[in-house]
Amino acid sequence: MAATKSSASRAQMVHDSLRRDILSGTLQPGSPLRLQALAAKYEVSMSVVREALTRLVEHHLVALETNRGFRVVDVSRADLLEISELLKLLAGRALEKSIRLGDLQWQGQVVSAHHVLEHTPRLDDDGTPTEEWVRAHAEFHDALGSACGSPRLLDYLRTLMSSSEFYQRLAGTPVADMAEEVIAEDRELMELATARKTREAGALLDKHIQRSMDWLLEHLFGED
Template sequence: MSDSKTATRAGQVHDILRADILRGDLAPGEPLRLAALAAKYDASMSVVREALGRLAEHNLAVLTPNQGFRVVEVSRSDLLAITELRVMLEGEALRHSMEHGDVHWEAAVVSAHHVLERATFTLDDEPGTTQEWSDAHHAFHVALVSACDNARMLALTNSLRDGAELYRQLSGSSDHFRERDIPAEHRELMELATSRDPSAVEALARHLQRTTDDVLSTGLLE
């Protein structure tokens, strides 16, 4: 297989593995065996190894000497660390977006929010949110900060958002989660951001902290 085809296939396997981890199909701490994954995804071990390396770069997998790769563990301290950094960095990225974003950025935010509002939120027979809503939710938060002119800040916020998604899926079992008006929170973010209202940064911080509080209230983290 040529280098370009290997890279393309590694990207495909990475995307599948990432989705499986974020959905919880691959549980926190679960071993990621090269041979088993190669057989499952009909890919070479070198392709799987490259995909796992990318996951490790984004803190969704870890490589332990003599043990190989495994899905990253979850913990209360890790969630608090992720939230603290997201509030700082994603808030600053949003501030940059409001300063530098043009009408195309505004349209992207409004469009992403439109899709999010119309996505099916939950299903009665499945835990957590639907994949449709999770994808739309991710796209909306990406759109909010997409006009940020600091590429490294954006890369960090994207990595932190992936790590946070592992925890967000746990929030569905929280009573607080079911009591929240999450659509209203997203609508507020869309309206404040596109109005270039500085209070959008505080609204984002509240939104992120509420999800963290929901996860902590489940008692699932040590």
């Protein structure tokens, strides 16, 4: 049993490290992920690396192709559009259900997550978003839908959020005006959700996601 736990712990370590490298752009889209090289780098067995990569495949950050093996997923306009449409659909559904089902504890969780987000330094010295802010932003949006009562919905939504973060990291830092608009919308989302204004909160969340998609399309694929 101890050996099993040790193997699981090592797989988690490799998974987390590779996920960071993919999301940060250290590992570029399409880059091959070779079992032997990764096993040597992390000083683990190839079976541990395979387990970590398989989990990343499940979260759509790594692809596995016959005769090509594992690689970082490629980016495409079609994929980004699909991510955006599914995010609007699922995040909107999770928010609507949370507003209807969530109790005072959920309301407090949303307010607390937004407080952390609002007081977390947003940019590093080089102008890129801090890891802490990226995590706080994801946790705030996770909190919005956390009372939906559907573990599968939340799991799908978190996978989409990871894929969206992948594109956002590639695109770089939003211009100041857009960043301020996003920050203002996050505050308004918190206020509308905790006030249980379902229609207004849903419309703003849809606009929030669409704004990000439009910015990503422009900066990654040259679309206005």
